Amino acid sequence: MAGCDRGEFFAWPPISDVLEHYGIPAVRTGGRWVPFRCPLPSHPGEDKRPSAAYRPDKSYFNCFVCGERGSGLTFIRLMEGLSDWKAAEAYWASVSGESRTGSTAGVTAASADPFADWG
Numbered sequence: 001m002a003g004c005d006r007g008e009f010f011a012w013p014p015i016s017d018v019l020e021h022y023g024i025p026a027v028r029t030g031g032r033w034v035p036f037r038c039p040l041p042s043h044p045g046e047d048k049r050p051s052a053a054y055r056p057d058k059s060y061f062n063c064f065v066c067g068e069r070g071s072g073l074t075f076i077r078l079m080e081g082l083s084d085w086k087a088a089e090a091y092w093a094s095v096s097g098e099s100r101t102g103s104t105a106g107v108t109a110a111s112a113d114p115f116a117d118w119g
């Protein structure tokens with residue numbers, strides 16, 4: 001299925017940077033998952049309480065309500081209504097001045113199945 005495109009699981013850009021770009025406050029609880037209010041277009045209604053969370057260490061997110069999940073690129077793609085992660089990558093490069101090439105030193109992509117340890 002389309003959602004399995006592993007290109008979307010690159011660790012770059014960090015999901016925390018992406019959320020900051022969209023002005024989304026995240027509450028660091030000290031746990032592995034950092035909760036935030038899901039702003040995605042597919043999300044039903046407005047979050048009264050954080051229904052999504054992200055993993056800063058692996059740079060991916062998961063929304064418990066609308067079911068969207070993925071990396072920073074996935075988040076950008078959904079927010080901007082882009083067709084794929086490459087378009088999201090181009091978008092991020094244009095707004096941040098960063099490109100994935102050269103920024104991934106020391107950063108490892110999430111595993112092929114980054115949700116294996118979910119829950």
Ligand SMILES: [Zn+2]
Nearest residue numbers: 038043063066
């Ligand atoms: Zn959501």
